[in-house]
Amino acid sequence: xSLHAPTVTPAVVxxxxxxxxxxxxxxxxxxxxxxxxxxxxxxxxxxxVTAFGAMAAMAEGRTPWLAPLLGGVPLDGALLPHWLGAxxxxxxxxxxxxxxxxxxxxxxxxxxxxxxxxxxxxxLARTEAAQPVAFAFGGExxxxxxxxxMADGSLLALMATLGLLQLGxxxxxxxxxxxxxxxxxxxxxxxxxxxxxxxxxxxxxxPLLAACGAPSMAVGxxxxxxxxxxxxxxxxxxxxxxxxxxxxxxxxxxxxxLGWWRWRVxxxxxxxxPGLARQWLWFLWPAWPLALWTLWRWRRQLxxxxxxxxxxxxxxxxxxxxxxxxxDRALLLGLPALAVLAAFALPTLKRSATAAIDWFSMFxxxxxxLTIWVIYVAMQTGVPAKPAANxxxxxxxxxxxxxxxALAAALAGSLAWIAxxxxxxxxxQEALWKSLVLPAGGVALCWLLLMTLWLPLLDHARSAxxxxxxxxxxxxxxxxxxxxxGVSAANVAALEHFGRWTVDASAGAMNGxxxxxxxxxxxxxxxxxxxxxxxxxxxxxxxxxxxxxxxxQRER
Numbered sequence: 056x057s058l059h060a061p062t063v064t065p066a067v068v069x070x071x072x073x074x075x076x077x078x079x080x081x082x083x084x085x086x087x088x089x090x091x092x093x094x095x096x097x098x099x100x101x102x103x104v105t106a107f108g109a110m111a112a113m114a115e116g117r118t119p120w121l122a123p124l125l126g127g128v129p130l131d132g133a134l135l136p137h138w139l140g141a142x143x144x145x146x147x148x149x150x151x152x153x154x155x156x157x158x159x160x161x162x163x164x165x166x167x168x169x170x171x172x173x174x175x176x177x178x179l180a181r182t183e184a185a186q187p188v189a190f191a192f193g194g195e196x197x198x199x200x201x202x203x204x205m206a207d208g209s210l211l212a213l214m215a216t217l218g219l220l221q222l223g224x225x226x227x228x229x230x231x232x233x234x235x236x237x238x239x240x241x242x243x244x245x246x247x248x249x250x251x252x253x254x255x256x257x258x259x260x261x262p263l264l265a266a267c268g269a270p271s272m273a274v275g276x277x278x279x280x281x282x283x284x285x286x287x288x289x290x291x292x293x294x295x296x297x298x299x300x301x302x303x304x305x306x307x308x309x310x311x312x313l314g315w316w317r318w319r320v321x322x323x324x325x326x327x328x329p330g331l332a333r334q335w336l337w338f339l340w341p342a343w344p345l346a347l348w349t350l351w352r353w354r355r356q357l358x359x360x361x362x363x364x365x366x367x368x369x370x371x372x373x374x375x376x377x378x379x380x381x382x383d384r385a386l387l388l389g390l391p392a393l394a395v396l397a398a399f400a401l402p403t404l405k406r407s408a409t410a411a412i413d414w415f416s417m418f419x420x421x422x423x424x425l426t427i428w429v430i431y432v433a434m435q436t437g438v439p440a441k442p443a444a445n446x447x448x449x450x451x452x453x454x455x456x457x458x459x460x461a462l463a464a465a466l467a468g469s470l471a472w473i474a475x476x477x478x479x480x481x482x483x484q485e486a487l488w489k490s491l492v493l494p495a496g497g498v499a500l501c502w503l504l505l506m507t508l509w510l511p512l513l514d515h516a517r518s519a520x521x522x523x524x525x526x527x528x529x530x531x532x533x534x535x536x537x538x539x540x541g542v543s544a545a546n547v548a549a550l551e552h553f554g555r556w557t558v559d560a561s562a563g564a565m566n567g568x569x570x571x572x573x574x575x576x577x578x579x580x581x582x583x584x585x586x587x588x589x590x591x592x593x594x595x596x597x598x599x600x601x602x603x604x605x606x607x608q609r610e611r
Contacts, residue, residue, distance in 0.1 A: 066187035066402035073196035091506035097518035108548020110140035126547035126560030133268030176209035185361035209398035215494035218338035270310030277303030345397035368392035420497025519549030538564035
């Protein structure tokens with residue numbers, strides 16, 4: 056029932072090496088990755104606050120659900136993810152903060168992405184071509200145990216990837232796209248084993264990907280996935296092709312009906328290559344070197360499903376990133392498949408390579424955690440003086456509050472890190488996934504510390520609430536609306552949500568009925584005051600040295 060396995064497989068795994076990662080530590084690690092940042096913080100600037108502002112406006116009845124507006128300007132984004140957040144906000148009104156309510160479904164989508172990545176790897180690792188070498192006298196890994204250990208490794212690789220860290224914890228349509236892409240990956244992986252589950256999954260995945268704002272990537276995955284399935288020798292996979300084509304047609308029809316076809320292609324030149332390479336280097340770390348090693352060590356099996364299925368999705372994401380002028384949000388959608396590729400490097404790594412990963416991860420993340428702790432102590436006590444002075448300089452007016460709960464969570468995470476380092480530096484750790492424990496644990500630790508010890512500082516720097524608080528004394532009570540033509544959607548969302556002001560951001564707003572005019576100036580260069588207006592206030596962003604917000608009042 057499978058492709059004929061190649062005569063030589065690069066994977067050599069004993070039964071002891073195929074041990075699964077204990078479930079309680081794995082679940083605690085996932086919780087440490089998913090939960091920090093969910094509670095007690097504002098939406099941050101740009102895409103996060105823009106999406107949240109639209110969701111809150113729909114939930115509160117300030118804009119229609121079918122044609123949502125921000126400041127009187129149509130929303131430039133897929134409706135389905137915004138409806139999801141707005142529905143949770145509406146359901147939680149009166150007993151749940153709007154910010155938390157909006158984040159809950161997107162945290163569930165991130166958890167779903169992690170789970171789908173695990174199951175996709177498990178199913179792909181069960182194929183005959185992916186199995187390790189059979190020993191002459193036995194003792195090789197059991198196929199199911201091997202697949203389970205590989206799946207644990209892919210989950211760790213995904214959580215360790217730096218690009219997922221911030222974007223994966225935002226409230227944006229891209230997280231819904233990520234879950235849909237992971238569902239497409241699962242559908243392709245499950246085709247030979249979970250026939251009806253795979254068919255249902257693929258019928259949902261590509262239309263959802265299109266409805267969430269990525270129809271071109273849905274088409275790319277559908278076309279390349281069809282090519283992979285047509286080339287398979289498995290009859291179950293070939294019978295999966297009509298369902299994949301049907302899903303592709305549904306995605307195209309849905310995107311056309313919703314008007315989601317947008318031309319976002321930018322001409323790529325060689326001058327863009329260095330910047331793109333730097334982005335890939337950090338955004339895909341540490342999965343990309345492992346994925347490249349997989350492609351090299353499994354180069355004789357590139358057409359087999361355990362390599363070709365994740366590879367086509369990675370290629371779609373990389374291609375979209377190139378043609379969309381280096382969009383990191385396009386690159387985000389390839390991370391689950393990249394983690395699957397990274398996992399297949401694990402049974403081929405030499406001991407020296409795993410030791411290098413361990414030592415680098417231990418020193419890097421320990422140093423990063425110590426830096427976070429030192430600056431936290433400086434914020435609370437003023438000692439050491441230099442870090443405290445740097446914080447005061449970069450975030451003027453910030454007064455660090457103390458939270459016993461945040462401190463306790465940070466201490467627990469730090470003690471857990473010490474325990475993990477002690478375990479990993481012990482002897483006889485033969486499990487396949489061992490070399491990814493420290494990278495994934497280190498990322499989770501630093502995220503936990505940032506979202507506990509540094510959360511007030513990050514909110515002060517990245518939230519628009521401090522700016523709105525500075526503007527509020529200059530806005531007369533009872534002001535019917537504020538004109539803000541040309542102001543970004545993120546600033547409009549912040550003014551409407553934090554200031555509870557009605558904003559008109561349309562092109563002709565200055566000639567409308569609003570008595571106040573708001574303009575944002577970059578590089579500290581304020582435009583001339585238009586005729587018929589007088590300056591009320593000029594407010595700098597608390598942590599933005601090159602941005603000024605000017606508030607003007609219409610002359611009577």
